[in-house]
Amino acid sequence: MNGIIEIKDVWKKFPMGKDRPGFKEFLVKLPQFLSGNSHSYFWALKRISFKIEQGECIGIIGKNGAGKSTLLSLILGTIYPTKGEIQVSQKITPLLELGAGFHPDLTGRENILINGVLLGLTKDEVMERIEAIIAFSEIKEFIDMPLRTYSTGMYLRLAFSVAIHTDPKLLLIDEILAVGDEAFQKKSKDALLHLIKGGATTIFVSHRMSAITEICHRALWLDGGEMRAEGIPEKIVEEYLRYSG
Amino acid sequence: MGEINRELRRNKDLLWLLTKKEITLKYKRTVLGILWSLLNPILLAIILFIAFKIFMRIKMENYTFFFLSALFPWNWFSASVTMSTGTLIGNVSLIKKIRFPRHFLVLATILAQLFNLILALPIIIGLSYFYGNGLGMSWFLIVPILVAIQFMVTTGICVAISMINAYFRDMEYIIGVVVSMLFWMTPIVYPLNMVPEAYRIYLILNPLTHLITAWRDLFMSNTINWGSIGISFGSSLIFFFLGLLVFQRLGKRLDEVL
Numbered sequence: 266m267n268g269i270i271e272i273k274d275v276w277k278k279f280p281m282g283k284d285r286p287g288f289k290e291f292l293v294k295l296p297q298f299l300s301g302n303s304h305s306y307f308w309a310l311k312r313i314s315f316k317i318e319q320g321e322c323i324g325i326i327g328k329n330g331a332g333k334s335t336l337l338s339l340i341l342g343t344i345y346p347t348k349g350e351i352q353v354s355q356k357i358t359p360l361l362e363l364g365a366g367f368h369p370d371l372t373g374r375e376n377i378l379i380n381g382v383l384l385g386l387t388k389d390e391v392m393e394r395i396e397a398i399i400a401f402s403e404i405k406e407f408i409d410m411p412l413r414t415y416s417t418g419m420y421l422r423l424a425f426s427v428a429i430h431t432d433p434k435l436l437l438i439d440e441i442l443a444v445g446d447e448a449f450q451k452k453s454k455d456a457l458l459h460l461i462k463g464g465a466t467t468i469f470v471s472h473r474m475s476a477i478t479e480i481c482h483r484a485l486w487l488d489g490g491e492m493r494a495e496g497i498p499e500k501i502v503e504e505y506l507r508y509s510g
Numbered sequence: 511m512g513e514i515n516r517e518l519r520r521n522k523d524l525l526w527l528l529t530k531k532e533i534t535l536k537y538k539r540t541v542l543g544i545l546w547s548l549l550n551p552i553l554l555a556i557i558l559f560i561a562f563k564i565f566m567r568i569k570m571e572n573y574t575f576f577f578l579s580a581l582f583p584w585n586w587f588s589a590s591v592t593m594s595t596g597t598l599i600g601n602v603s604l605i606k607k608i609r610f611p612r613h614f615l616v617l618a619t620i621l622a623q624l625f626n627l628i629l630a631l632p633i634i635i636g637l638s639y640f641y642g643n644g645l646g647m648s649w650f651l652i653v654p655i656l657v658a659i660q661f662m663v664t665t666g667i668c669v670a671i672s673m674i675n676a677y678f679r680d681m682e683y684i685i686g687v688v689v690s691m692l693f694w695m696t697p698i699v700y701p702l703n704m705v706p707e708a709y710r711i712y713l714i715l716n717p718l719t720h721l722i723t724a725w726r727d728l729f730m731s732n733t734i735n736w737g738s739i740g741i742s743f744g745s746s747l748i749f750f751f752l753g754l755l756v757f758q759r760l761g762k763r764l765d766e767v768l
Contacts, residue, residue, distance in 0.1 A: 280766055342609045344765035357609065365607035370538045371531065379527045383608050387516060388523035411538075 268316040268352075269435065269466050270340060275349035277310040277335055309335045310490045313349070322467040324481035324498055326474070326505055331487040333470045337361060337437050340468065355466065356385050358433035363444070364424030369413035373404065376412055377427055384431045394430050401456075402426035403449070418445045429456050436460065436467045474502045525614050525621070532622035551582065551630035555637075570701075572641040572730070579634060579729035580698040580722045583656070586627040587664055587718070588689050590620045594668035595675045595682045602768050612764075613757060616669045620661065627657075634729050646732030655739065656725055662746040663717065666753030673760045677767050696722050717745035 310332045317323055325333050338344045339351055341359050366383045367376050377398055381391035399408050402423045407415065415423070421444045436457075444453045461467050461480060471477055477484055477498050484501040486494045494501055537543045559574045570576060594616050598605065601615055631653075635645050675681040696718045697705070705713055713719050724738040 338606065338765070341607075343606050345762050359607060359609070362603065362607045365603045368531065368535065370535055375531075375534075379531060382520060382524045382527055383604075383610055385520070387520045388527070 269319050269321075269355050270317040270468075271350075271352040272313055272315050272340075273350045273352075275310060275313045275339065275346045275351060276308060277332075277339060277344070278306045278308045278347045281305045281307055308490050310339070310346075313492055315485065315492070315495065317466060317468070320464045320466055321483065322461050322469060322481045324477035324484040325468065325470045325487060326472070326477060326484060326502065327487035327493075328509065332490040333487055334361075334439060336487065337439055337468065337470060341437055353435070355435040356433075357435045357437060358384055358428060358431050359437045360425075360428050361437060361439045363421050363428065367412055367420070367424060370411055372411055373399075373408040373415070373423055376423070380424070380427045381431060384428060386431055398423075398426045398430050401430070401452075418449075421445060422449055425453050429453070429460070433460060433465050436465050436469075438467065438469045438471075440471050440473075474506065478502055521611065521614075524610065525617060528614055528618035529621040529625075532618050533625055536622070547626050547629045548632075550626070551578075551633050554578075554581075555633050575637045575641045575730060576701075576726070577699065578637065579726045580696075582627055582630040582634060583660065583725045584693065584696065584698050584718075584722060585630075586623050587660065588693065589626070590623045590664045590668055591671065591685060591689055593623070594619045594672045595685050596672075597668075598672045598676050598764070599679075599768065605768065606765065612761065613669050613754075616672050617665065620664050620668055624657065624661070638729060642730055643732050648732050648734050649728065652724075652728050652734055652739070656721070656728070656742075659739070659742050659746045660721055662750040663721070663742075666746070666749035666751070668753070669757040670753040673757045673764070676764055677760060692716070692718065695719075698722060717742060717749070720745075 313332075313336065325336065327333050335344070337359075338361075339346055340353060341357055341361070342351075342353070364376075364380070366380045368379075371379070374395070377395055378388065378391050381394070381398075382388055386394075399405055402419075402425075404415070404419050404423060407419065412420065412423075425444045438457070444450060458480065467480075469477070469481060481498045484496065484498040485492060486501050486505050494504055533544070537546055540546065542549065555574065555578055558577055562568045562573045562577070597615050597619050598612065604610075604615075605612055638644055671681055671685055675685075695713060695716050697713060702710065702713060702719065702723070720738040721742040724735050724742055727733040727735040727738070
């Protein structure tokens with residue numbers, strides 16, 4: 266088995282500066298900043314190493330600020346590690362923040378097109394699927410209206426629908442199973458489960474332990490930027506719950 | 511092989527859609543819509559004609575044509591530079607949540623502005639029939655060349671400042687001043703030979719002088735000024751690669767400052 270994702274001793278630090286450093290401070294710190302040796306920083310992630318195989322579903326748990334989202338962003342490639350190496354050998358479909366590329370003044374249809382391409386399809390491929398996307402989102406009658414007229418639920422349903430129709434091979438999910446009303450939640454969960462069962466590699470961050478134990482094959486517990494434990498979901502979740510009381 | 515082809519096509523689609531988004535968003539909630547891009551240069555031409563020909567009575571022949579033949583290409587440059595300072599910091603959620611070539615955002619800004627220049631061309635063509643020799647065959651060769659050259663200079667400058675602005679937000683205000691200074695350091699309002707000889711060197715050192723001269727020579731007299739085109743091309747390469755270098759270097763830590 267070859268790893269789809271290999272993370273080798275990854276560290277990530279963020280600078281902790283004031284919003285407006287002031288001119289003198291700016292000049293003094295400029296060389297430091299440019300060379301990357303800022304004095305005030307904190308380590309969001311420390312010595313993270315793991316491997317994910319094709320078709321695996323990994324759950325990541327931990328308190329707020331434990332580094333879960335940073336880890337997802339590193340795997341996605343929107344941020345770079347300070348130290349260490351990350352190898353990803355698949356196209357990634359992020360479900361980090363639904364509708365990140367949506368624009369309120371464009372219509373639903375225009376947003377589908379631009380987001381489908383941003384998430385990895387060609388324009389023709391989006392056009393082939395556009396009817397399916399609209400049907401899944403259940404907002405056919407509003408599809409040619411600007412997005413700013415949508416309710417939050419409609420907005421999220423459309424965003425989810427676009428993402429799910431991009432043939433994801435590698436899914437990054439950050440707590441989004443609760444989209445729309447009861448019926449749509451079930452529908453979206455079924456669609457995701459269908460993808461995961463169908464062999465899409467998945468990394469899933471959640472605070473809902475039942476979802477982790479239900480879906481995932483393996484769980485990682487992050488604590489203060491470090492990997493605290495790794496193993497079968499039931500065991501890790503139990504440890505985590507006992508620890509956090 | 512098929513995969514690489516598909517990726518190329520996807521990037522082309524993405525750039526096109528981002529450009530289209532820029533253009534449609536600009537006029538989305540207006541009544542006249544995209545007509546504004548055509549109307550704007552026409553109204554500008556009428557205003558300048560009244561100001562210079564009727565009020566100021568500038569002695570120079572065809573002054574309105576002289577001014578506009580440089581102003582339209584200049585506007586493509588200055589609008590692109592001014593708008594791209596905010597491009598990266600204005601798309602934080604896109605940059606942080608989706609992985610795609612970030613420089614496409616800047617390229618889309620520049621291409622959307624190019625659209626305005628293209629819609630101003632009919633005015634230039636009209637003026638050339640009215641005052642000059644009319645549309646020449648040379649236009650079909652040189653307009654694309656000059657567009658390509660100017661696209662490279664503008665891209666180099668825009669990607670660099672959009673990135674620097676994320677780290678150093680004062681850039682936006684510096685650029686505002688620098689652009690208006692450049693406007694007067696480039697022979698747009700006046701011809702180069704009107705500048706006293708002692709100071710002319712400063713204008714000649716400005717690469718935009720040569721680019722604007724090449725545009726004007728083409729528009730006003732169908733002249734292909736290979737000298738100016740050559741200098742513009744050479745300097746555009748330097749700006750292009752330097753800009754991309756800055757963009758790539760600073761891009762590695764963009765997430766820390768957005």
